[in-house]
Amino acid sequence: xxxxxxxxxxxxxxASPLWADPVDDTLVLNEETTLxxxxxxxxxxxxxxxxxxxxxxxxxTETRAxxxxxxxxxxxxxxxxxxxxxxxxxxxxxxxxxxCHNDMDSMAGVKATYPKWNExxxxxxxxxxxxxxxxxxxxxxxxxxxxxxxxxxxxxxxASVSRGMPVNVAIDGPAQSTWEKGKELYYTRTGQxxxxxxxxxxxxxxxxxxxxxxxxxxxxxxxxxRLKNTKLNGxxxxxxxxxxxxxxxxxSPGSPEFVALELYVASRGNGLSVEGPSVRx
Amino acid sequence: MKRITLTLMALAxxxxxxxxxxxxxxxxxxDDGSVSTSLTGVPGDPAxxxxxxxxxxxxxxxxxxxxxxxxxxxxxxxxxxxxxxAGDRWSEAELRGIIVNAKVMFxxxxxxxxxxxxxxxxxxxxxxxxxADDTFGPLLSAQQVEDVVAxxxxxxx
Numbered sequence: 318x319x320x321x322x323x324x325x326x327x328x329x330x331x332a333s334p335l336w337a338d339p340v341d342d343t344l345v346l347n348e349e350t351t352l353x354x355x356x357x358x359x360x361x362x363x364x365x366x367x368x369x370x371x372x373x374x375x376x377x378t379e380t381r382a383x384x385x386x387x388x389x390x391x392x393x394x395x396x397x398x399x400x401x402x403x404x405x406x407x408x409x410x411x412x413x414x415x416x417c418h419n420d421m422d423s424m425a426g427v428k429a430t431y432p433k434w435n436e437x438x439x440x441x442x443x444x445x446x447x448x449x450x451x452x453x454x455x456x457x458x459x460x461x462x463x464x465x466x467x468x469x470x471x472x473x474x475x476a477s478v479s480r481g482m483p484v485n486v487a488i489d490g491p492a493q494s495t496w497e498k499g500k501e502l503y504y505t506r507t508g509q510x511x512x513x514x515x516x517x518x519x520x521x522x523x524x525x526x527x528x529x530x531x532x533x534x535x536x537x538x539x540x541x542x543r544l545k546n547t548k549l550n551g552x553x554x555x556x557x558x559x560x561x562x563x564x565x566x567x568x569s570p571g572s573p574e575f576v577a578l579e580l581y582v583a584s585r586g587n588g589l590s591v592e593g594p595s596v597r598x
Numbered sequence: 599m600k601r602i603t604l605t606l607m608a609l610a611x612x613x614x615x616x617x618x619x620x621x622x623x624x625x626x627x628x629d630d631g632s633v634s635t636s637l638t639g640v641p642g643d644p645a646x647x648x649x650x651x652x653x654x655x656x657x658x659x660x661x662x663x664x665x666x667x668x669x670x671x672x673x674x675x676x677x678x679x680x681x682x683x684a685g686d687r688w689s690e691a692e693l694r695g696i697i698v699n700a701k702v703m704f705x706x707x708x709x710x711x712x713x714x715x716x717x718x719x720x721x722x723x724x725x726x727x728x729x730a731d732d733t734f735g736p737l738l739s740a741q742q743v744e745d746v747v748a749x750x751x752x753x754x755x
Contacts (some may be wrong), residue, residue, distance in 0.1 A: 375688065507720050509730075510710040511701075521677050527654070527661040528673035552746065559726035566720045 336466075336525050337555045339374035340381075344592070347387055352590035358588040361488060364520055365393060366533070370590050372541075375522075375532035376597060380544070384596040392473060392542030392594030396550050399474035401468065413452075420449030421478055428472075428479040429591050432580040434492040441495040441580055444472050445551075445571070463571030464551035473549050474591030475541040484537050484591060487585045499581025502574060508565025514582075517559075534559070536579065536587040538595030549594055552579055620740045623698075623715040631703030632691040637740035639714070647749025649740055653679075657738060657746060662709070667753060677708060683755040693750045697743050711745075712737040 353454040354371040362369070369563045371379055383389045403421050406413045418424065431444045442450075445468045449460040461468035488496040517526065518534030525531070540549040553570035556578055560567040568574040626633055647747045650657040652671040660668060662677035684693065695702060700709035713736045721730040738746065 505719060507718075509718055509721050509734075511708075511718065512708065516708050524676045525673070526675045526677055527658070557727065561722065561725055563722075564725060564731040565718075565722045565727075567722070567727040 321453075339370055340473065342374065342381060342554070344373055344385060344387060344590075345369070346382070352592060353483065354589065354592075356588045359584065361587050363471030364430045364474075365515075369535065369586055369589055370522075370533050371586075371592060371595075372532040372535055372538055372597065373592065375530050380596050380598055386539075386594070390596055391547070392540070392596060393477070395542070396474045396477050397468040398459060398596060399467075399470040402471060406554045408452065408454060408456035410455065410457040411532045414451065416450070421474060423466075424475050425478045426482055428593070429482045429485050430487070430585060432486060432492075432495075432576060433488065434505065436491075441492050441503055441561045441570060441576060441594045443571075443576055443579055444475060445469075464482065466548070469540050469549045469551045470477065473594040475581055476540065476591055478593040480593070483588050483592050484583060484586045486580060486587060487584065488580070488584045492580065496580050498574075499577035499579070502578045503581055506563075507560060510563045510565075513564045517572075526567065533585075534582065535589060536582050537589040538588040538592040538597075541592050541595045544596070544598050552582070556564070556582075620631070623713050623736045624697055628695055628702050628715065630687070631695045633694040633698055634691040636744060637694070637698075638669050640741060640742055640744065641748070642741075642744035642748025643743070644749040644752050646742075649745070650738065651749060656711070656742070659746075664665075665753065681750065681753055683753060685751040685753040686755055688750075690747060690751050693747045694743065697738070697746055699752075710737060713740065713743050718742035 321512040339355070342354075346352055352371075354373050355368055357363075358366040358477050383391070387393045400421060403414045406416070413494060415421075422570065428444060431447070432441050434440075435442045438450075445461070445463060448468065448471055452458040453460055461471075478518070482534050486492075502536075503514045512535060519530055522531045522533045535554075536552045539555070541553045542548070543550050551570060553572075556575055557567045557570060621635065621637045626637070634688075651659040651665070652668045659681070660671050660674040662675040663675065663679065663681045664674040665681040667682070668674070677737070688696065690704070696704075696709075698713040699711040700707045701711060715734065715736055719728075721734060722728060723730050723733065725747075
């Protein structure tokens with residue numbers, strides 16, 4: 318807790334327009350795994366970006382350090398809670414996640430490919446949608462609310478076992494129309510301020526907008542632990558906040574629009590390492 | 599002075615509703631990005647304009663612009679050009695046009711249109727994330743635009 322407070326204080330002091338560019342730093346997780354936080358842009362965004370960069374590069378020194386060590390990363394507390402939930406039987410079938418999937422490590426690599434087309438359902442699904450499908454249809458348990466604590470904690474746990482693996486979501490084949498829809502949303506200037514995701518995160522990353530240092534708005538680090546609200550936050554909740562800040566009527570977490578946007582934004586980070594749970598201010 | 603008082607009283611009485619001599623957001627006429635006619639006929643107040651430019655809850659222009667004259671306002675953004683010297687670079691009519699709707703002067707500009715009420719996609723009720731309702735109005739009132747314009751004309755180098 319003491320550590321969190323001091324990190325907050327530090328970021329308040331250093332959040333000045335003085336450092337506009339992403340830092341030149343390398344994210345080494347637990348002193349062993351080097352993560353890819355910047356890499357050549359994937360082909361489908363190379364017309365607008367040369368390089369894609371993790372949001373980690375745009376945060377302050379203390380915040381970056383917290384994410385580099387699992388003992389300092391407050392998000393890992395929620396990952397531990399989800400590890401327990403993984404083993405806990407729930408619902409009418411008396412099953413837990415581990416009844417079907419063994420231990421959590423067997424999920425390594427899964428997060429890197431989501432959102433993903435589900436052939437049987439005929440739709441693109443996020444990890445949370447897939448988790449709820451297991452809960453409702455295999456466990457006979459209730460679905461978790463979108464981006465609510467149990468769901469976001471489990472998403473973070475699944476992300477944690479994929480850390481270091483490159484984001485690699487498929488955008489072609491049956492996923493393509495959803496991807497196109499997400500792309501359209503990304504470039505639509507919404508709300509009374511008429512701002513699109515691209516205005517802030519493609520045209521202006523690296524710059525200060527008031528007290529905020531704009532990143533590329535990548536989601537390879539999601540879910541993120543925010544010092545601001547001291548819990549894990551999902552990408553859809555972040556999208557909602559950003560859309561609200563354009564003085565627009567937002568979409569809801571879990572809505573088809575945000576599922577499409579998640580696929581599109583995730584694809585812009587293809588090649589970056591999975592980092593969740595990451596730490597942000 | 600009498601006229602100012604009267605207009606102010608009328609404004610106070612009618613909330614943000616247009617007064618007789620006020621030009622409504624849908625009626626502003628542009629010439630090459632400029633708006634030469636005052637929106638209210640009442641001269642702008644540069645001190646009030648200065649406050650609007652620096653205030654997060656009003657113009658919040660400093661979210662994107664820096665101005666040396668506003669040195670006491672922390673965290674000024676860097677999306678748009680420095681406002682220093684704006685009064686040398688632009689005439690009053692041009693500045694009014696830029697504040698009312700910058701996209702007329704600068705195509706596809708990221709700068710929001712401060713005196714516009716139509717043509718938005720999914721307009722919201724301020725920063726609530728909810729849909730706009732009948733309280734929806736321009737980002738700045740006509741007189742606030744005039745105040746900001748009056749302030750910007752004082753920014754000379």
